[in-house]
Amino acid sequence: MVGAAVQRQRAGRFVAMREGYGFLLPWFAGFFGLTLGPALFSLYLSFTKYDLVSDPRWIGMANYVRIATADAKFSQAMHVTFTYVFLAVPLKLAFALSIAMILNKGLRGLPIYRALFYLPSLLGGSVAIAILWREVFSADGLFNQVLAVFGIKGIGWVTTPETALYTLVLLTIWQFGSSMIIFLAGLRQIPQDMYEAASIDGASPRRQFFKITLPLLTPVIFFNAIVQTIDAFKAFTPSFIISEGTGGPVNSTLFYTLYLFQEAFAYFRMGYASALAWVLVMIIGSFTAVSFFMSRYWVHYDE
Amino acid sequence: MSERAEERLPGVQYSRWSGIRKHTMLCCVSLVMLYPLLWMVSSSMKPENEIFTSASLFPSHFDLSAYKRGWFGLDVSFGRFFLNSLIVSVLSVIGNVMSCSLAAFAFARLRFPGRHLWFSLMLGTLMLPYHVVLIPQYILFLNLDWIDTFLPLVVPKFLACDAFFIFLMVQFFRGIPRELDEAARIDGCSAWRIYWKIMLPLSTPVLATAAIFSFIFTWDDFFAPLIYLGDPTHYTSQVALRSFIDSTNQSDWGGLFAMSSLAVIPVFVFFVFFQRLLIEGIATTGMKR
Amino acid sequence: MASLTLNKIVKRFGSLQVISDVDLSVEKGEFVVFVGPSGCGKSTLLRMIAGLEAISGGELRIGSEVMNDVAPAQRGIAMVFQSYALYPHMSVRKNMAFALETAGLPKPEVEARVNKAAAILQIQNLLDRKPKQLSGGQRQRVAIGRAIVRDPQIFLFDEPLSNLDAELRVQMRVEIAKLHRELGATMIYVTHDQVEAMTMADKIVVLRLGKVEQIGAPLDLYNNPANQFVAGFIGSPKMNFLDATLLSSDETGSVVSLAGQSLRIPRGLAAVHEGRVQLGIRPEHAMLSSGDIALGQMEIVLVEHLGGNTLLYGKLSDGQTLTVQVEDQARLGMGDTVQIFANAARCHLFTGDGRAFAAV
Numbered sequence: 021m022v023g024a025a026v027q028r029q030r031a032g033r034f035v036a037m038r039e040g041y042g043f044l045l046p047w048f049a050g051f052f053g054l055t056l057g058p059a060l061f062s063l064y065l066s067f068t069k070y071d072l073v074s075d076p077r078w079i080g081m082a083n084y085v086r087i088a089t090a091d092a093k094f095s096q097a098m099h100v101t102f103t104y105v106f107l108a109v110p111l112k113l114a115f116a117l118s119i120a121m122i123l124n125k126g127l128r129g130l131p132i133y134r135a136l137f138y139l140p141s142l143l144g145g146s147v148a149i150a151i152l153w154r155e156v157f158s159a160d161g162l163f164n165q166v167l168a169v170f171g172i173k174g175i176g177w178v179t180t181p182e183t184a185l186y187t188l189v190l191l192t193i194w195q196f197g198s199s200m201i202i203f204l205a206g207l208r209q210i211p212q213d214m215y216e217a218a219s220i221d222g223a224s225p226r227r228q229f230f231k232i233t234l235p236l237l238t239p240v241i242f243f244n245a246i247v248q249t250i251d252a253f254k255a256f257t258p259s260f261i262i263s264e265g266t267g268g269p270v271n272s273t274l275f276y277t278l279y280l281f282q283e284a285f286a287y288f289r290m291g292y293a294s295a296l297a298w299v300l301v302m303i304i305g306s307f308t309a310v311s312f313f314m315s316r317y318w319v320h321y322d323e
Numbered sequence: 324m325s326e327r328a329e330e331r332l333p334g335v336q337y338s339r340w341s342g343i344r345k346h347t348m349l350c351c352v353s354l355v356m357l358y359p360l361l362w363m364v365s366s367s368m369k370p371e372n373e374i375f376t377s378a379s380l381f382p383s384h385f386d387l388s389a390y391k392r393g394w395f396g397l398d399v400s401f402g403r404f405f406l407n408s409l410i411v412s413v414l415s416v417i418g419n420v421m422s423c424s425l426a427a428f429a430f431a432r433l434r435f436p437g438r439h440l441w442f443s444l445m446l447g448t449l450m451l452p453y454h455v456v457l458i459p460q461y462i463l464f465l466n467l468d469w470i471d472t473f474l475p476l477v478v479p480k481f482l483a484c485d486a487f488f489i490f491l492m493v494q495f496f497r498g499i500p501r502e503l504d505e506a507a508r509i510d511g512c513s514a515w516r517i518y519w520k521i522m523l524p525l526s527t528p529v530l531a532t533a534a535i536f537s538f539i540f541t542w543d544d545f546f547a548p549l550i551y552l553g554d555p556t557h558y559t560s561q562v563a564l565r566s567f568i569d570s571t572n573q574s575d576w577g578g579l580f581a582m583s584s585l586a587v588i589p590v591f592v593f594f595v596f597f598q599r600l601l602i603e604g605i606a607t608t609g610m611k612r
Numbered sequence: 613m614a615s616l617t618l619n620k621i622v623k624r625f626g627s628l629q630v631i632s633d634v635d636l637s638v639e640k641g642e643f644v645v646f647v648g649p650s651g652c653g654k655s656t657l658l659r660m661i662a663g664l665e666a667i668s669g670g671e672l673r674i675g676s677e678v679m680n681d682v683a684p685a686q687r688g689i690a691m692v693f694q695s696y697a698l699y700p701h702m703s704v705r706k707n708m709a710f711a712l713e714t715a716g717l718p719k720p721e722v723e724a725r726v727n728k729a730a731a732i733l734q735i736q737n738l739l740d741r742k743p744k745q746l747s748g749g750q751r752q753r754v755a756i757g758r759a760i761v762r763d764p765q766i767f768l769f770d771e772p773l774s775n776l777d778a779e780l781r782v783q784m785r786v787e788i789a790k791l792h793r794e795l796g797a798t799m800i801y802v803t804h805d806q807v808e809a810m811t812m813a814d815k816i817v818v819l820r821l822g823k824v825e826q827i828g829a830p831l832d833l834y835n836n837p838a839n840q841f842v843a844g845f846i847g848s849p850k851m852n853f854l855d856a857t858l859l860s861s862d863e864t865g866s867v868v869s870l871a872g873q874s875l876r877i878p879r880g881l882a883a884v885h886e887g888r889v890q891l892g893i894r895p896e897h898a899m900l901s902s903g904d905i906a907l908g909q910m911e912i913v914l915v916e917h918l919g920g921n922t923l924l925y926g927k928l929s930d931g932q933t934l935t936v937q938v939e940d941q942a943r944l945g946m947g948d949t950v951q952i953f954a955n956a957a958r959c960h961l962f963t964g965d966g967r968a969f970a971a972v
């Protein structure tokens with residue numbers, strides 16, 4: 021009696037297992053075959069020297085040691101990437117937030133503005149836009165033509181090492197639309213009666229911004245900052261197109277991912293590139309961890 | 324939203340000028356932002372000598388010859404590249420929608436041992452930079468002899484490798500009342516039938532959102548085709564554009580702009596017709612584009 | 613033979629036990645109502661019967677078969693959900709036909725059964741609408757119709773009326789009762805509303821904190837509640853409980869002292885019990901005149917005129933509060949004092965831990 025009941029219970033659990041794992045079958049194949057497996061293999065490769073032709077040769081920490089101590093190009097890539105990330109992301113978010121604030125004040129035509137501002141962000145990932153940017157900031161490009169109207173003679177912004185990176189920063193800021201939409205959604209979550217209560221208490225708009233809007237928006241700001249930063253660390257296409265794959269001029273746009281790409285697919289140093297990939301994981305991981313730790317001090321959560 | 328503009332609260336000073344000032348400012352920002360895009364399109368229709376001599380959006384006369392030059396600017400025509408892009412993108416859409424919705428249904432609705440573990444691992448892959456799996460995947464596809472085919476671009480989509488879409492769908496599925504599944508169970512449905520007859524028909528908004536984003540991401544993808552496609556007849560439009568810059572020694576600007584304009588058209592079309600869906604998708608999931 | 617038997621049914625969510633040792637036997641054709649405060653486990657119990665929750669312990673039989681691990685669709689049950697759970701993308705017809713189509717019934721039969729159910733519920737004219745185009749009451753009917761089509765042995769209802777407005781609720785209550793008579797099916801009905809329980813049930817199961825407090829016919833629960841919880845839960849307005857001291861108790865009755873008066877109540881407890889007890893009097897059983905026991909003077913604090921009757925809230929001389937319901941429209945106001953009487957036979961006694969004294 022009891023035995024039979026137990027057996028049927030197992031049967032029920034078996035059905036649940038079969039259903040659950042059945043639906044996950046494609047995902048499992050992808051997860052083990054294309055994500056977890058490759059990730060572990062790449063970890064292994066990062067301790068080897070491997071050129072795709074001969075077998076991987078175990079060299080211990082040598083790749084990492086070289087990255088940490090003897091690779092000037094790595095330092096340059098780090099320098100470029102960090103400069104880019106820490107300029108582009110805050111500026112983009114600040115811009116997105118300001119525009120969202122203006123739009124949120126019950127302005128007529130909001131859907132139109134929202135759509136117009138979103139367009140660059142939607143198109144921005146493509147090669148076409150990177151090409152466009154290159155030509156806008158070339159020596160005789162659109163930007164200099166506009167400057168010429170004011171009698172200023174511009175330089176070749178993308179071909180000058182001192183300015184090339186900043187054109188990429190500008191390209192990123194130009195794509196502020198999606199962050200703006202997220203901010204708008206966040207602003208709409210703030211209960212209107214909070215402002216009404218504050219108005220009745222006589223708080224000025226300025227005070228309302230700093231005492232209500234900003235604190236209540238910190239979770240959204242935090243979220244946006246994390247997503248955008250991680251994304252910025254992984255940026256590739258614009259620098260590849262603008263520099264024609266070189267990271268130039270003079271490595272001034274050598275993004276981390278571009279350097280990784282060169283090591284892997286131009287020099288076929290697969291072991292070294294794998295180590296670079298894991299260093300990127302560590303950078304992004306520790307950045308995220310630190311952000312979450314710091315968020316306790318400035319992000320305001322209900323509860 | 325626009326109704327709110329009409330409302331006037333008592334005792335608050337409304338300045339008509341502040342509204343006009345804001346509109347003026349927003350229009351200026353819009354113009355500055357969109358000018359490069361308009362410039363690209365208009366340059367593609369300008370006579371070659373006007374592109375870098377005038378910032379104006381209006382050509383002295385419309386000249387569409389750049390489209391013809393660009394189309395045949397490489398050894399293989401752009402028709403081929405756009406077709407390749409279309410094939411890869413459509414297959415990716417199908418793969419992503421199918422495989423991700425299956426996984427999302429399991430995570431959102433089925434109770435099986437280990438689901439919490441797998442779900443957290445799935446979320447973990449959201450954070451994992453693609454570059455970590457890039458090289459072993461390349462080696463794998465190399466050994467499978469898939470290099471220079473569309474398979475490396477498409478097969479991962481059928482294996483639910485874009486965890487982001489799983490996440491998007493899980494969020495949506497969770498919003499569908501569980502009682503519907505339960506009613507269906509009582510009505511005798513298997514998990515598969517619930518998925519197929521109840522869940523999917525009720526999820527068209529999120530499936531459409533996932534499909535559109537999937538299309539756009541794949542259409543715009545540069546990295547994977549750059550690595551995996553070698554033969555120019557297999558190029559997608561993005562890789563083709565890039566080799567256009569190399570090959571023409573930067574002389575045929577009109578052709579380059581013409582092909583660039585064509586390359587953004589599909590995305591632009593989605594923008595025009597599905598703007599609502601895209602904006603809602605971003606607002607609810609906080610994605611990056 | 614019983615149509616449904618629960619034997620020591622237990623439900624645990626992790627370490628939290630929400631249903632403890634529930635025993636119940638439901639006869640064929642019976643209308644059973646699970647009633648209890650929100651969160652007491654009514655839905656959980658019902659869902660275990662339906663097969664939507666796994667049973668952690670005990671045995672569930674439908675007919676003579678153990679059903680603990682049988683899939684919901686094979687249990688011969690149908691369920692009506694609080695939210696109706698109509699498939700939003702299907703027409704009413706499709707909604708009702710869905711289970712039959714899933715079971716692979718031939719088309720003509722599906723159609724015949726849908727039409728028959730629609731006729732019973734008088735929703736023939738709604739068959740081609742989508743749920744969104746229906747009013748709350750109509751959705752309710754469709755949900756019931758979806759259950760009827762399957763011709764189940766047992767209907768399960770989980771608070772089916774709580775999303776309707778008061779008027780419709782009364783109307784649907786009558787209709788479900790009528791449906792029960794017509795179909796002659798076993799029905800199990802969950803509600804937190806004791807009025808629904810009283811009016812519809814053949815048998816009420818009162819639950820609290822996952823335990824059965826009492827099972828019985830509506831009037832049995834009203835007249836002889838097994839404990840103070842049931843006494844308080846069944847009946848509206850709620851029964852008054854007055855602190856009293858038990859002076860003596862035997863099989864012929866008990867004597868209690870309340871505000872200095874000795875009252876003889878014809879209820880007793882086998883084990884002799886002394887000390888503090890609760891004297892229970894329903895508001896409708898307290899009177900302003902002519903009872904066989906007197907509770908003394910009450911000062912009126914608040915009067916509620918309901919038209920047909922009047923509720924008086926007041927304080928007895930020892931400060932205890934009391935609610936009295938009097939027929940018709942009493943010309944009394946705040947501050948007035950009245951004498952309160954009751955019939956001893958309609959009074960209840962409860963021990964300090966809530967057990968009821970039995971009627972003698």
Ligand SMILES: Nc1ncnc2c1ncn2[C@@H]1O[C@H](COP(=O)(O)OP(=O)(O)O)[C@@H](O)[C@H]1O
Pocket residue numbers: 625628630648649650651652653654655656657
């Ligand atoms: N899936 C669940 N996980 C954990 N606790 C649950 C779950 N479902 C119900 N409970 C708990 O079980 C108790 C009974 O719930 P329920 O049966 O819904 O009560 P009722 O229907 O009587 O209001 C509640 O305390 C509830 O919090």
Ligand SMILES: [Mg+2]
Pocket residue numbers: 654655656771
């Ligand atoms: Mg309930």
